[in-house]
Amino acid sequence: MFALITSGVLALSFVLAAVLKYKFIAKKKSLLGRHVLVTGGSSGIGKCIALEAAKIGANVTIVARNESRLLSALEEIKGQCLNNDQKFKYLSVDLAGDYSMVKTTLNIAINEMGPLYLFINCAGMAICGTLEEVSTNDIMKMINTNLISTIQATKAIVDEMKQNGFGSIVITSSLASFCGIYGLSVYSATKFALRGFAEALSMETKSFGVKVTLALPPDTDTPGYANESKDKPIETLLISATAKLFTPEEVGRKILQDTLNGCFFSTVGLEGHMMTISCAGMAPYTSYLELICQVFCGGILRLITVYYQYLFDKIIEKCKLEREHKKI
Numbered sequence: 001m002f003a004l005i006t007s008g009v010l011a012l013s014f015v016l017a018a019v020l021k022y023k024f025i026a027k028k029k030s031l032l033g034r035h036v037l038v039t040g041g042s043s044g045i046g047k048c049i050a051l052e053a054a055k056i057g058a059n060v061t062i063v064a065r066n067e068s069r070l071l072s073a074l075e076e077i078k079g080q081c082l083n084n085d086q087k088f089k090y091l092s093v094d095l096a097g098d099y100s101m102v103k104t105t106l107n108i109a110i111n112e113m114g115p116l117y118l119f120i121n122c123a124g125m126a127i128c129g130t131l132e133e134v135s136t137n138d139i140m141k142m143i144n145t146n147l148i149s150t151i152q153a154t155k156a157i158v159d160e161m162k163q164n165g166f167g168s169i170v171i172t173s174s175l176a177s178f179c180g181i182y183g184l185s186v187y188s189a190t191k192f193a194l195r196g197f198a199e200a201l202s203m204e205t206k207s208f209g210v211k212v213t214l215a216l217p218p219d220t221d222t223p224g225y226a227n228e229s230k231d232k233p234i235e236t237l238l239i240s241a242t243a244k245l246f247t248p249e250e251v252g253r254k255i256l257q258d259t260l261n262g263c264f265f266s267t268v269g270l271e272g273h274m275m276t277i278s279c280a281g282m283a284p285y286t287s288y289l290e291l292i293c294q295v296f297c298g299g300i301l302r303l304i305t306v307y308y309q310y311l312f313d314k315i316i317e318k319c320k321l322e323r324e325h326k327k328i
């Protein structure tokens with residue numbers, strides 16, 4: 001019975017979210033001849049966003065550290081272009097490193113490829129393990145890659161975007177920014193922080209015509225995900241298994257669409273939509289319908305999150321008992 005009510009409410013929320021997305025939000029803009037820069041564009045979700053942007057006519061710059069991966073990703077992206085006038089470029093820089101290098105690199109992109117229309121922060125990583133298991137070195141790596149690189153890269157371009165009076169900035173967080181998950185304590189902390197960053201940035205840039213989108217990918221089958229999964233505690237694996245694993249193509253496509261539609265939240269799938277409604281807080285709303293949906297569905301969705309918390313606690317308790325049993 002409870003499961004039936006849950007599915008009913010979830011289906012209702014999903015339908016409402018879909019209506020919001022496709023019917024009431026402004027029409028998708030063209031990217032013909034526009035400059036789209038994607039950090040982390042050599043792999044996974046970032047590469048798929050760059051591919052989608054190339055398909056609809058954008059001039060694309062990708063930024064990451066490893067040059068050979070950048071080069072091969074750029075060839076793939078060029079292969080998807082809409083016409084021969086499009087320009088493509090890659091730039092190698094450690095976005096978590098020296099700020100003056102980050103600024104110089106992004107200035108090169110703007111000077112050669114034109115003013116930024118979309119600036120997409122997608123560089124990021126996760127190292128799994130409970131807090132006592134993760135080394136201090138890995139803690140700093142996550143903070144630097146997820147938080148510092150996004151803040152530095154955005155700081156380097158935001159003034160120019162505000163002066164231009166147009167454009168969108170994407171901050172790639174995670175569904176783990178709504179829901180701290182076992183084995184992802186430090187990762188969740190960096191992604192929660194990015195949510196605050198995106199909300200405040202949106203307030204700072206809105207009156208200048210610059211929009212901010214907070215991308216909240218669910219588990220997505222990327223090289224980064226494969227890498228982090230190697231060290232996942234069994235609890236994290238079992239909790240992850242309660243939700244669907246998405247492809248980077250569907251997530252990348254959705255982030256680009258939502259950004260062009262001016263949405264603040266961008267997510268994919270039932271859990272994602274449920275969480276953006278139930279955890280909206282004081283985040284900017286994209287339309288009155290979205291707001292109404294958050295106001296009227298928030299309470300019941302909170303109840304459903306309690307049900308998920310109960311399931312996750314059960315998983316964690318079972319794993320703890322099994323571990324203790326093995327010790328004996």
Ligand SMILES: NC(=O)c1ccc[n+]([C@@H]2O[C@H](COP(=O)([O-])OP(=O)(O)OC[C@H]3O[C@@H](n4cnc5c(N)ncnc54)[C@H](OP(=O)(O)O)[C@@H]3O)[C@@H](O)[C@H]2O)c1
Pocket residue numbers: 039040041042043044045046063064065066067069093094095096097122123124125126145149172173174175216217218219220221222223224225
């Ligand atoms: N995959 C998922 O399940 C998932 C779920 C939620 C959120 N996310 C978020 O989505 C984003 C993309 O994830 P992904 O799975 O697609 O990752 P990925 O396949 O590992 O790609 C990460 C990209 O970031 C670049 N990068 C990393 N550190 C960098 C640095 N310091 N400076 C410049 N570039 C850097 C990497 O290139 P180099 O190593 O060559 O620099 C690579 O291009 C991340 O922010 C991640 O946290 C992913």
